[in-house]
Amino acid sequence: MTWLESQHEMSKEDFRLLRDLIYTYCGIFFHDDVRYIFERRIGARMRELGLATHQDYYRHLRYHPKRRTELEEIVELLTTNETYFFREEYQLRAFSEEILPELIERNASRRRLRVWSAGCSTGEEVYTVGILLRENRKLDGWNLEVFGNDISRKVLQVARKGIYGKNAFRVMEPYYLKHYFHPVGNSYAVDESLRSLVSFGYLNLLDGEMLQLVGEVDVVFCRNVLIYFDASARIRVLATFHDKLRRGGYLLLGHSESLVNVSTDFELVHLVNDMVYRKACTDLELGRSA
Ligand SMILES: C[S@@+](CC[C@H](N)C(=O)[O-])C[C@H]1O[C@@H](n2cnc3c(N)ncnc32)[C@H](O)[C@@H]1O
Structure with a gap:
């Protein structure tokens, strides 16, 4: 036998x-x-x-x-690790055209911006956000940080290497490939200008001790991760995001994910390009007169 x-x-x-x-x-x-x-x-x-x-x-x-x-x-x-550059493009447009200008105004005196990609897989999301930050000239000279975490060490190895085959760029505009990557054999490697603002680390989103290492952030991307969790695990992770976000900070979930029946700690914000979640804050904190 x-x-x-x-x-x-x-x-x-x-x-x-x-x-x-x-x-x-x-x-x-x-x-x-x-x-x-x-x-x-x-x-x-x-x-x-x-x-x-x-x-x-x-x-x-x-x-x-x-x-x-x-x-x-x-x-x-x-785990399911599917990802690619510029995934859910309309949401990225909301990030760069609507959320970033607001954060730039709000953080003007600090000149610092921190973005967390929770469940980043092989890194495409992290580098995509990095590109969007680099593309905004108003952020020149700022202290910028995009850090990605995942529970899989294998995907993090790929992310740190920063070398991708053509398939990873299937929806990305060629302009970005030209400006932020260089060819390595049949693949493309991330340029130093992008690499210098990103970092990757092993982290289990349910591990309270590890999460203590994450400081305050302005934006959390957690896309296509919570769909694999049940309601109670989602509630725990969302409480963590709430805790880590600055007041008025944004939470961007995948298009099939919503906080309906899960969390009321965030407000739903209707932007032109997408609907996103925001940690509650006053008009004054948002930089608007009441
Ligand atoms: C489908 S990928 C999403 C990648 C990227 N966010 C995107 O939308 O393209 C989901 C990732 O979540 C990670 N993940 C699942 N459970 C996790 C946990 N408890 N802590 C950290 N990462 C987790 C998986 O390893 C996987 O790489």
């Missing part, structure tokens, strides 16, 4: 135990209808470790001295 034949089908109970353990660790929730994907990916790790039953794997994740490393490994296989 081969190893594969000896591996049992995942029982409902094993699925529940493993799913809940992974959910508690990182917030990603697997519904019953995607159990087969979950089972296949868990199976790959069990094969690697030479474990025959799902109970063995569960015990490994709970009690093995290297359980932390294994949680990180399995999460690598369970």
Whole structure:
């Protein structure tokens, strides 16, 4: 009998135990209808470790001295990392044409702007925001920072390298490729002018201790991350964003994500290009006369 034949089908109970353990660790929730994907990916790790039953794997994740490393490994296989430059372009237009001018006015005396890309995957979102900041001449000489975090170390390695194949640029205007990248073989590498304002770090959005390392920010991009979480994990992460944002700071979610039934801490702002969320503040703080 081969190893594969000896591996049992995942029982409902094993699925529940493993799913809940992974959910508690990182917030990603697997519904019953995607159990087969979950089972296949868990199976790959069990094969690697030479474990025959799902109970063995569960015990490994709970009690093995290297359980932390294994949680990180399995999460690598369970996350969806799809991303590309200039994703959801209308929202980026709202950021550069409507949000940035407001923040530039509000932060004029500090001349500092911090943007957090939470769940940045391979970095395209971080560099995209970097391009939009560099394109705004009013920000010349400012202290600018865009930092990206992810729970996958593998995607962060790619992000730090900053070298991308053509597919990553499929919706980006050629102008930006010419001005912010240089060719390396069949791919393109990020220029130093962009690299110098970004940074990347490992972070689990559900890990309170790690989150203490994140300081105050003006804007949070968290796009296409919360769709994989359930309501209670979303509520926790949104409370973190609320905590980290300056008053009047903006939260930009993916187009299929909304705060309806999840958080009332943010106000919905109708901009010309998109609807976005903002941490409440007074008119005075927004720089408007009441
Ligand atoms: C689909 S990608 C989104 C990338 C980018 N924000 C975009 O919209 O193109 C989702 C990313 O969220 C990350 N992620 C999932 N759970 C996370 C958690 N608990 N903490 C940090 N990152 C997480 C995944 O590893 C993945 O790279």
